Amino acid sequence: MFYYISGKLARLETGFAVIDAGGVGYKLTISDSTYAQMPPHRSVDEKPTVTLYSYMAVREDGIELFGFATEDELASFKLLITVSGVGPKAAISILSLLSPQKLAVAICTDDKKTISKANGVGPKTAARIVLELKDKLKGSAVLDSEGDSLSAEDISSVSGAGDKRADALSALTVLGYTRGEAEAVLKKIDIANLEVDDIIKEALKKLMR
Numbered sequence: 774m775f776y777y778i779s780g781k782l783a784r785l786e787t788g789f790a791v792i793d794a795g796g797v798g799y800k801l802t803i804s805d806s807t808y809a810q811m812p813p814h815r816s817v818d819e820k821p822t823v824t825l826y827s828y829m830a831v832r833e834d835g836i837e838l839f840g841f842a843t844e845d846e847l848a849s850f851k852l853l854i855t856v857s858g859v860g861p862k863a864a865i866s867i868l869s870l871l872s873p874q875k876l877a878v879a880i881c882t883d884d885k886k887t888i889s890k891a892n893g894v895g896p897k898t899a900a901r902i903v904l905e906l907k908d909k910l911k912g913s914a915v916l917d918s919e920g921d922s923l924s925a926e927d928i929s930s931v932s933g934a935g936d937k938r939a940d941a942l943s944a945l946t947v948l949g950y951t952r953g954e955a956e957a958v959l960k961k962i963d964i965a966n967l968e969v970d971d972i973i974k975e976a977l978k979k980l981m982r
């Protein structure tokens with residue numbers, strides 16, 4: 774019903790934001806990531822204008838609005854709630870822990886352990902997320918940190934069981950690094966003695982120095 778809501782940020786607390794749009798205060802449940810991207814309140818009278826992309830969940834016991842700082846986060850939220858047993862609250866919890874790009878990498882590299890670290894998300898739920906969303910990611914696009922669209926082939930290739938170097942290379946490009954940057958750092962790592970997840974972690978340590 775609402776694609777986005779734009780107006781004055783009337784109230785901001787961990788877990789929700791209230792936007793005053795046309796004299797109506799809309800309360801939206803938000804992730805920690807969206808919370809971190811909201812401008813701070815400097816005074817009672819100073820209310821910055823913000824835009825949150827929205828999703829309205831209709832249940833028997835009521836209606837709840839969810840807000841997202843980016844369209845990418847909204848898209849990830851919609852994907853998550855298609856998974857059996859994953860409701861809006863669990864999806865928000867996951868997106869509080871992982872950015873859309875990091876979530877895509879976790880799914881494509883079978884990193885159930887990372888997903889299960891989200892509050893209220895156990896190992897079985899994390900396993901279902903990986904199982905059910907791998908194929909759905911093939912039909913979608915994830916945006917990298919520079920705003921360029923990554924193709925479905927780029928994403929799905931991460932999940933292949935073949936060459937570890939190719940898997941790590943694909944995962945790093947999903948995270949927003951250029952192919953040249955990824956290839957250069959992988960040359961400095963002893964890939965033969967590491968699993969794909971460990972290769973990616975080691976590469977990220979080197980890239981962030």
